[in-house]
Amino acid sequence: MPQLIINGIIMGSIIVLGSIGLTLTYGILNFANFAHGDIMAAGAYLCLFFLGLNVPFVVAVILSMCITAGLGILIDWCIYRKLREKTSVVLLIASIGAALFLRNVVQLIFGPQLVYYSSEIQMAKKLPFGIRIKPDEIFIIAASFLLIIAVHLFLKRSRIGKAMRALSDNMQLAGVIGIETEKIIFWTWGLGCALAAAGGIFLGLEVQLRPMMGWDVLLPIFAAVILGGIGSPYGAMAGGMIIGISQEVSTAFINPAYKSVVSFMILILVLLIKPSGIFGKKERLA
Amino acid sequence: MESILKIENIAAGYGRVEIVKGISLHVSKDEIVSIIGPNGTGKSTFLKAIFGLVKVFTGNIFFDNEDITGLKPHQIVKRSMCYVPQDNNIFPSLTIKENLDMGAFVRHDDYSKNIEEVYGIFPLLSGFKNKKAGELSGGQQKMLAIGMSLMLKPKLLLLDEPSAGLAPNMVDEMMKKIELINREEKAAILMVEQNAKRALKISNRGYVLSMGKNMYEGTGEELLNNKDIGKLYLGE
Ligand SMILES: Nc1ncnc2c1ncn2[C@@H]1O[C@H](COP(=O)(O)OP(=O)(O)OP(=O)(O)O)[C@@H](O)[C@H]1O
Ligand SMILES: [Mg+2]
Numbered sequence: 267m268p269q270l271i272i273n274g275i276i277m278g279s280i281i282v283l284g285s286i287g288l289t290l291t292y293g294i295l296n297f298a299n300f301a302h303g304d305i306m307a308a309g310a311y312l313c314l315f316f317l318g319l320n321v322p323f324v325v326a327v328i329l330s331m332c333i334t335a336g337l338g339i340l341i342d343w344c345i346y347r348k349l350r351e352k353t354s355v356v357l358l359i360a361s362i363g364a365a366l367f368l369r370n371v372v373q374l375i376f377g378p379q380l381v382y383y384s385s386e387i388q389m390a391k392k393l394p395f396g397i398r399i400k401p402d403e404i405f406i407i408a409a410s411f412l413l414i415i416a417v418h419l420f421l422k423r424s425r426i427g428k429a430m431r432a433l434s435d436n437m438q439l440a441g442v443i444g445i446e447t448e449k450i451i452f453w454t455w456g457l458g459c460a461l462a463a464a465g466g467i468f469l470g471l472e473v474q475l476r477p478m479m480g481w482d483v484l485l486p487i488f489a490a491v492i493l494g495g496i497g498s499p500y501g502a503m504a505g506g507m508i509i510g511i512s513q514e515v516s517t518a519f520i521n522p523a524y525k526s527v528v529s530f531m532i533l534i535l536v537l538l539i540k541p542s543g544i545f546g547k548k549e550r551l552a
Numbered sequence: 553m554e555s556i557l558k559i560e561n562i563a564a565g566y567g568r569v570e571i572v573k574g575i576s577l578h579v580s581k582d583e584i585v586s587i588i589g590p591n592g593t594g595k596s597t598f599l600k601a602i603f604g605l606v607k608v609f610t611g612n613i614f615f616d617n618e619d620i621t622g623l624k625p626h627q628i629v630k631r632s633m634c635y636v637p638q639d640n641n642i643f644p645s646l647t648i649k650e651n652l653d654m655g656a657f658v659r660h661d662d663y664s665k666n667i668e669e670v671y672g673i674f675p676l677l678s679g680f681k682n683k684k685a686g687e688l689s690g691g692q693q694k695m696l697a698i699g700m701s702l703m704l705k706p707k708l709l710l711l712d713e714p715s716a717g718l719a720p721n722m723v724d725e726m727m728k729k730i731e732l733i734n735r736e737e738k739a740a741i742l743m744v745e746q747n748a749k750r751a752l753k754i755s756n757r758g759y760v761l762s763m764g765k766n767m768y769e770g771t772g773e774e775l776l777n778n779k780d781i782g783k784l785y786l787g788e
Contacts, residue, residue, distance in 0.1 A: 425657070428646065432654050435643040442605070442637065443700065444629030444658040498645065545645075 278510025287458020293497020309463025338459025495543030644686025
């Protein structure tokens with residue numbers, strides 16, 4: 267069991283990194299960005315590209331995060347921005363289009379096969395309680411923890427960070443008090459997609475890279491966002507950990523092939539019992 | 553006294569629907585001016601039109617001797633006019649302090665003194681600086697909303713029904729605060745009010761609107777003593 271909880275924390279960290287950006291853009295722009303998973307995949311493959319150039323891993327991660335941030339901003343600028351006046355269904359469909367586009371570009375460049383960042387076999391370290399953990403996994407947990415702390419400080423302390431939370435609460439009021447909302451939206455895409463890239467890379471490190479990897483992780487990410495309350499970054503952090511841990515722990519009782527059913531069930535339960543989520547104030551669905 | 557706001561015969565509305573159909577009004581630098589009138593007559597739409605939230609079809613709006621017709625809210629805020637909407641006027645998941653920070657968003661100087669001033673006007677708020685605004689009572693939220701707008705040292709405050717939904721004793725309290733803000737913060741005030749009598753009592757002047765147009769104009773006292781208005785709008 268302790269092993270499953272550790273595995274859950276690893277998956278939870280990845281889900282949290284993916285869900286912070288999704289919940290912020292969902293809260294602010296009021297639409298479910300189905301391309302968010304494929305943004306994660308794009309980040310993961312960018313990292314693969316940089317590793318191919320013999321760039322050190324940490325540098326490759328940072329470069330990929332920056333470029334993915336730019337990619338997110340670009341997608342918003344070219345596609346979503348023009349559709350803001352339309353209903354959220356139009357945006358939702360546009361995001362599915364963006365998702366398909368990204369996935370096909372990735373597949374075109376890198377091919378459909380499974381890839382690993384490294385072909386080395388890592389020895390798992392033995393810890394008390396029979397826990398075995400690979401150095402990569404320690405890196406994933408530590409790096410995610412640092413990123414989450416950084417996001418927390420940014421959202422709580424910085425002027426732009428506070429404005430992001432304000433926009434997610436009440437976009438109209440933000441405009442009324444003089445916040446240039448488009449600027450804040452721009453930063454929000456950047457932040458959200460940079461974190462998504464980190465999540466995608468860590469997913470690639472833990473499992474492997476596939477063009478479909480982002481799409482497959484979208485369900486637990488949406489479950490985390492809705493469980494935490496749409497628009498609440500702190501809710502996404504809690505929700506992501508809960509989903510990650512329950513998925514892994516469930517494998518003690520059910521066939522691991524069905525573990526994604528767990529996020530689906532949590533998602534349905536939240537929608538039935540408390541649609542606004544743990545920290546949510548709004549009840550919204552795409 | 554020189555006027556801070558001068559509106560000449562504006563028409564405004566949503567899409568192509570005209571709701572405000574020719575309203576003229578002025579506010580002097582030291583005045584409290586109230587707008588009263590029946591429900592659905594376009595009072596809120598009129599305030600939104602001044603603040604650039606609703607399209608102005610014809611007419612002109614002058615603020616501090618400058619034509620601001622058609623400017624966007626973030627441009628108007630920078631000229632020191634603030635607007636407090638009737639509801640949804642705070643950020644519920646931010647703390648009181650963070651809400652006030654957001655009120656000062658367009659400022660780049662040190663505004664800590666200003667925050668203390670706001671706590672001075674609304675001592676209730678200083679008790680829970682780190683509480684989430686969504687957990688405050690309705691009355692406290694209204695105080696916070698006005699407090700946010702004071703962070704920019706406005707020359708003119710537009711208030712949409714500041715006393716709506718408040719308990720009767722809180723209504724008096726709110727009117728006292730508005731007088732205080734007018735006197736101490738030197739902010740001119742243009743407010744829309746359902747509690748017409750109480751609003752007119754603290755107002756220098758008032759306007760009665762009906763169907764998107766001016767009906768009457770006078771000092772607070774004149775309007776309070778006018779029999780027709782009493783019958784129609786003051787519930788006598
Ligand atoms: N966003 C909107 N789009 C279209 N029509 C609107 C909108 N908001 C208000 N209206 C219409 O404009 C008219 C005037 O509304 P407004 O809110 O300005 O009146 P009001 O005088 O403030 O009323 P109240 O006393 O109820 O606050 C109403 O008929 C209303 O239906
Ligand atoms: Mg109104």
